[in-house]
Amino acid sequence: MGMLKNSHNLQTVATLTVLVLMSAVFASFSDRFFTVSNFQNVMRNAAPLIIASCGMTAVMIARGLDLSVGSVLAAASVLAASLAVAGFPLYIAFALGVSFGAFVGLVNGLIIAKISVSPIIVTLGMLNITRGIAYLITPSAILVGLPGNWSDLGTSKVIGLPLPIVIAALVAMFFHVLMSQTTFGKRIYAVGGNEEAARLSGLNVSRTLILLYLLCGATAALAGIVLSSRVGVGDPNVGIGFELQVIAAVIIGGTSLSGGEGRIIGTIIGALIIAVLGNGLNLVGVEPFWQWVAQGTVLIVAIIVDRQVQDGVNRANK
Amino acid sequence: MGSSPLLEVKGLSKAFPGVQALSLVDFDVNAGEVHCLIGENGAGKSTLVKILAGAQPQDAGSIVLDGKEVSFNNPLDAQLAGIACIFQELNVVGGLTIAENIVLGSEPTRMGFFDKGAAQKIAQDLLTEIGFSEIDETQICGGLSTSEKQAVMIAKALRQNAKIIIMDEPTSPLEDAEVRKLFNVIQKLKSAGKGIIYVSHKMREIDELGDRITVFKDGAQVATVTRGEANSEDLVRLMVGRQINEMFPEKTHTPGDVVLKVRQISGPKIRNVSLEVRRGEVLGVGGLDGAGRTELLRSIFGADPVRQGSIEVDGRNIPLNSTAASIRAGLALVPEERRSQGLIPVLSVYENAALVWDEYPDRRASSDPKPRAIGDVISRLNVKTPSLSQRISKLSGGNQQKVVLSKWLLAETTVLLLDEPTRGIDVGAKREIYQIMCELAQQGMAIVVVSSELPELLGLADRIIVMNSGEIVGELPGDTSEEEIVALSMTHGTPSTRAQNEK
Structure with missing residues (x-):
């Protein structure tokens, strides 16, 4: 009884173990790794990834996929930055940036759910469109001349914690509660696990999907604003390949590619594994190109391990 | 039993290109009754079930449920009206718990949040009501047996206040003990005043369960009999229009x-x-x-x-x-899961039959050219298909199975x-498959x-x-x-x- 629940816990323990082992290895190679400042640094770096991965987790549990998050991140951040340069109050610039992401997600969701086009194709198209929009907003490469308080969101601290970390934690908590404690959350699993059953149970499957893509777009945009606020510029080149990091974090965290399974806690660990990997390799002095190789390898290994664990549990079940 | 039937179907007709799938069918179900539907594949019973379940619209005729005329645009309409279908492919969500599945679509909430306790209580009550109290409602559905999934679906139907429950061949994936259990559930549903439409090929089940039995043949309803009016022999005769004294050919092989x-x-x-x-x-x-x-x-x-x-x-x-x-x-294997393992649904009859022929040229059983060899086997096994280029998924189960057999008969199978x-x-196709098996054994094949x-x-x-x-x-x-x-x-x-x- 409850074997599958156990398999979730097992999964969490397994990914957590990988994170701890990886940290231990890096700590043994570099004494700068296990310091408070580096820890905060890792977390700050991981924050945009965690934020965007939360939205992606929900979409992927519903058996969807959003490849446009990297471009949405860029477009939303340069949109907010250019509004700030134009003299809009920051909160309005940020809110419009996030709304832009939500709008892109809405369009994704409408096309995917209402016209039944494959999410890969729709969001791949949207990846190009929004990247184009990012360059259209800031033709002159990097946007400078931002107001002084632009960086507050990315650099200030709340109760001793960097604000990006607090924002990521709040977003993660929101999604965790949404998915585990609400009716809507149950429906996400139902839509991803067995769409026909969901439909026959009276669920509005397309509305669920549209809302999920909207949330995913919004989290990607929020991630973009947090990122550009921390970096202090609006850069249309930011976030190229970010969608793959996000998807990797979600999959490493144990969300099934075929939908119906996955948890936010797993995704957070997945995002941390990616962040620690990047940070650790930097500290150890590995060339950036090798970091791509390492990230890809971790993703593939995670999927293989996941498969083995799943098979093991299935066998034990019988 | 009420004075008027719970569900009444009048003059129902449905045509598909080239086939009159249902013609002027009258059919009704009373509260607390099991009404069995029998007939060969293509006789019209599954079309009737699909119309009642809202999966297909009828061309003509009316459906009256509980005194009100209803019409369904989709399966959801039918469910909301009170018709639940326990299909062979069970619609449970593997990643959710039993309780979550049972309340899916009508979840209890507390202060806007999903109320887990209430959901579990509802689920346990419903499962107890149908005699499955031993199932742990907090369990994830993914690991359940078919029998347990059926129980979940039935509990869910009750949660949705279904008045009519349609069961389409519910026992084919079950073991004998599980069948017993399902029959007990059906008795409980009967005494709770539900009307049950039970589709089956198995005479023994129909003998045991059916209060009334309606026989379909070629899209028309040939007879509706009450229990005891006809024995199995009579029913089979009505179904196929011929007496099958011997379902099985004589064992003449040595x-x-x-x-x-x-x-x-x-x-x-x-x-x-x-x-x-x-x-x-x-x-x-x-x-x-x-x-x-x-x-x-x-x-x-x-x-x-x-x-x-x-x-x-x-x-x-x-x-x-x-x-x-x-x-x-x-060696040759005809697997249990025909659709997922025996054949390739998107390919034609011809391409399916040719799979082994193409892959193992040295094992071909015939020196004829391919089209002729395949054509011969397909006609020898009496596969009913409009043409060899027909998609195999369009054929009936019996004819699909014959194509799977053809694939192996085109190779030197011992x-x-x-x-x-x-x-x-x-039933009719079953008998043909038995016949083929006996012939093959007679020709010296080991089976x-x-x-x-x-x-x-x-x-x-x-x-x-x-x-x-x-x-x-x-x-x-x-x-x-x-x-x-x-x-x-x-x-x-x-x-x-x-x-x-x-x-």
């Missing part, structure tokens, strides 16, 4: 030399299995679901892992764990392994057939081996009784096996 020798093979689901099959012999394999029968056939064929032992065909050891080697040695070869196939239908084993097999927990627990002659097979199926093997089971 076993020759041993052609397949399996020695002490073991794998994840089978232990120390040895058996021999002779040319021209039909060996039946009995046992409960999960006894390892499917795995045995798959292991012999090289599709499931074999860790030790040997398999000999025609006096030569064949390499283990290789389907290619098995095919080259003359040992045919059949796993539930007639599951979900109508191993796994079947959960005991009359089928008894009617076909020269010998019957019975499995339990991955082992052969005994062998019976072909003229044994159903009781003996059942008794043996329940027997456990060696103490070591028992210890394994109890873990």
